[in-house]
Amino acid sequence: MTTGLVFGKFMPVHTGHLALIEFARKQCDQLIVSMTISPDDVISPDLRLQWLTELLAPYSTIEVVAETNEFHDPTLTLWDATKLWAAFIKRRFPDVSVFFSSEEYAVPLAHHSGLQHVSFDPPRQQVPVSATLIRQQPACYWDYIPAVVRPYFxxxxxxxxxxxxxxxxxxxxxxxxxxxxxxxxxxxxxxxxxxxxxxxxxxxxxxxxxxxxxxxxxxxxxxxxxxxxxxxxxxxxxxxxxxxxxxxxxxxxxxxxxxxxxxxxxxxxxxxxxxxxxxxxxxxxxxxxxxxxxxxxxxxxxxxxxxxxxxxxxxxxxxxxxx
Structure with missing residues (x-):
């Protein structure tokens, strides 16, 4: 049985995230979607978890969890930060054998964790949006915001x-x-x-x-x-x-x-x-x-x-x- 992992802040979850999750779901028997919580989050963790849970509820093979970012240290280089992430993933999700992402941290994280990494649309051509852009200009990126998230914006x-x-x-x-x-x-x-x-x-x-x-x-x-x-x-x-x-x-x-x-x-x-x-x-x-x-x-x-x-x-x- 293949257990995969997708993680992120999902601040907010958008259609790009959902495309990534769907891509991962089709390649795993079980998929864990882990929402990271940090002290400086600008959208309530409870609300973000509610959005994710509602959007992914139809999929019985997906488990949604929320995890506090205990290794949050902005002074670390990406290489050193991903060492901490890798240790956390192996401790918290021991059954995971593959993770999916579109981010630049994937290469050092795969190296440190020993997990297989499957990349999804790194240039974001399929869904040209980011959570940062949505927070900055929600009206301009309205079509990329799921219906359950739109009332917030x-x-x-x-x-x-x-x-x-x-x-x-x-x-x-x-x-x-x-x-x-x-x-x-x-x-x-x-x-x-x-x-x-x-x-x-x-x-x-x-x-x-x-x-x-x-x-x-x-x-x-x-x-x-x-x-x-x-x-x-x-x-x-x-x-x-x-x-x-x-x-x-x-x-x-x-x-x-x-x-x-x-x-x-x-x-x-x-x-x-x-x-x-x-x-x-x-x-x-x-x-x-x-x-x-x-x-x-x-x-x-x-x-x-x-x-x-x-x-x-x-x-x-x-x-x-x-x-």
Missing amino acids: VKKICLYGPESVGKTTLARQLAADYQTVFVPEMAREMITSNDFVLDDFIRIGRAQTEAVQQAERQANRILFCDTDVITTQIYSDIYLSQIPFILPELEQQVHYDVYALLDIDVPWIADDLRDQGHHRAEMLARFRAELDGRKLPYLLVSGSYPERLITLKNMADKLLGSD
């Missing part, structure tokens, strides 16, 4: 501010222009009046959070969100003079790359739920103060609706690396 813009400033209209238009999805304001789908009880705001906060998390799995590079859970907290305070403890917890579950604070220099448009038209300036100040207090990045977006759309597109392009 989705850029999120929150359209934020008082009533009647164009959040819904702009979110819908931006989603169409960027061929992606948007998250609506869930409160408008859940309430019919402004006669609230505390549980209403809890339900709204949960629904808004879940809607973002669901939309992340469908988004194409970028996600536009009409409002957020900070907004839910503001209105809970305004209508009931209290904020349910769970709302700040829900707020922490979603990270927005930038907030677009929409100015009030557009006409007020009344409807059955909007009732703060006589406090627009105070509301804008409250919304801004919440961002300032949290030290969250934001841009005040003013002007006509076409001007706002241009500003928001510039913001989106900058996030996507195409400015």
